[in-house]
Amino acid sequence: MHIKIDHLHCSYEKNQIINDLCLEIKSQGHLTVLGANGSGKSTFAKAMSGLLTFEGKISFNQQNIATLSTNDKAKSIAYIPSKLESFDSFTTVEDFVLMGRFPHKEPFRDYSDKDYEKVADILEELSLTHLASNSLHQLSSGQQQLTLIAQALAQESQIIIFDEPTSNLDPKNALFFSKLLKSLQTTHTTILITHDLNLAFHIKGSLLFLARQKNHYFESSNEFFTQENLSKLYQAPFTLQTRSPGLAYE
C-alpha cells in the first residue's frame, strides 16, 4: 500500500512534537524511523494508525485516512506498540492473537474456524505454539513482544508499524525478527521505529530521523550511516570501526 504524508503536524499537550513532515513510501517500500528519546517516533506511529489527532493529510493508496472507517483503517494498518498493557490477567496468548482477526470478523458472529487456523499458523511461525494457552501475564517481556507481533500478523493489514520491536528480544529472537521483517517486506509496506542502529543499518529502504526542530529524510538508509551524521544528529560520539560485539544481521 502506497503511503503519502502531507505537511503532518502533531502536538501533545500544546507541545509541537512533529513539525511539517512530508514524505512518501512506495507500495512494498520500507521506512526506518530513528530519533532521540522524545523526538516523536511513537507519536508519528500513533498518528499514522489513527490513535492521535493531527493536522495535515495522510493517505493510503490516494485515499485520505480521515475518510476511512475505523474498521477499514484497522484492515489497512497494524501498529505494534513497544509493550503490552493489560488489566485482565487471564487472557491467553491464543485469545490475544485471535483479537487481530476482529476487523475481519462478521458482526455478532463468533470467530470462524479459518480465523483459528490462521492464528495457529502464525503461532507456529513465531514458535509460540507451546505458549498458546498461557496467560499474557506469565510471559517474559520478549515473549510478549513476539505475541504483539503475532497479533498484528493475524490482522493481515498491508501496512505494519513496528515500534521498537527488538527492545526486549534476545539476540537469537532479534535475528529471527530481522529475517521476518525482510520476508514481510516483499508483501507489505513496513515502518520500523528503533534505537537498534545495527538492525537499522541492515534493513534497506528509506530512513527518517526525527528531531523537534527539523526532520531529516534520506532516500536510502545508506546515506544516513556516516560517522558525521550519526554524531551530529544523536549528539553523541560515534565510531563505525568497532570491535565491540554487534549482532551479525544479514
Add this chain to the structure above:
Amino acid sequence: MSKYLLFLSLFAGFIMAPFVGEAPITLAGLFDPNSLEFRIFTELRLPRIFLAFFTGLILALGGLIFQTLFRNALMTPYTLGVSSGAVLGAGIAIKLGLAVSFLGINTTVLFGSTGALLTVVLLLFLARFLHKAEHESLLLLGIALSFFYTSALTVLFFLSSYVETHQILRFTMGSLSIIGFDTALIAFVLALVLFTYIYFQRFALQIISISDEQARLKGINTKKALYSLLGISSVAVGIMVSIVGPIGFVGLVVPHMVKKIYQKSLITLITPIALFGGFFLLACDTLSRAISSGSEIPIGVVTAFIGGPFFIYLILTRKKH
C-alpha cells in the same frame, strides 16, 4: 466439575427458597388453590424469588460492565455513586409525592434511573480533567459524589414530613417484598435486554478489557462502546435501585468470585456471572427471611455485611500494575 456441582446446588436453593419464611408452606396447601398458603406462595413468595434473581443478575452484569470498561476491579455502579444517584432521584420523587404510574413505570423509577444516568454523565465529564492513567481518581470522584448525595438526602429528610421520612428511610434500606408479578416482569425484561446487549458486544469488550489503545487499533469505536454500555447498564441498575432500593456490593463480589472459580477472563464469563449474580441475591434474600422472625432484615444490610469486608479484602490484595 465443581462448577456444575456449584450451579446444581444453587439451583436446588432456587427451588427451596419459596418455602422459607414466616408462614410455613405445606405441600397439601400448595395443591389447594383456595388456601392461604397457596396465595402466599404464588402472590408473595414466587414473585419475590424471581425479582431477587433478576435483580441480582442485573447488578452483577452492571459490575461486570463497569469493571471491564474501566479496567479496574473496584469499579461498579455502587462504588462509583451511580446507585446513590438513583437513590437520591427516587427519594426526591417520594418527597414530591409524584406517584403517577404509566405502564408500570412510575415517577420514582423515572427519577431514579435519571439520577443514575446523570451520575454517569457527570463522572465521564469530570474524568476528562483527569490524567488518563489515573483510574483510582475516578473511584475517588465516585465516592465524593456518594457523599454529596448522602448529604442531599439528609436535606430531603429535614424538609420531609414524618411519614415521608419514614417512607424514604425504608426505601434506602432496600426491600424485595412485592405483591404480584408486575415488578418481577420488569426485572426480567431489563435483565434480558442487558444480557443480550452485552452478549452481542462480547468480542469488542474482550479487546476493550486489554486496553483502550488495542481496541482502537482493531477498529472499535471505543467512545461509542463506552457511552452505550455505561448508559444501558446504568439505566438498568438505576431502575432496579428505584424499585428495590440500594443493594450494594453484588456487582463487586459476584464477578470477582466467578473469576476466581473459573480462572478465566471476566468478559468470557458473562453467563456464569449473570446466573451466579441471580443466585447470590436470592440466597441473601432467603437468608434475610430465614434468620429473623417478625420483621425481616433489609436485603441491603445483608449484602453490605458480606460485601463490605469483601471490598476491604479486594483493596488489600490488589496487585500493583
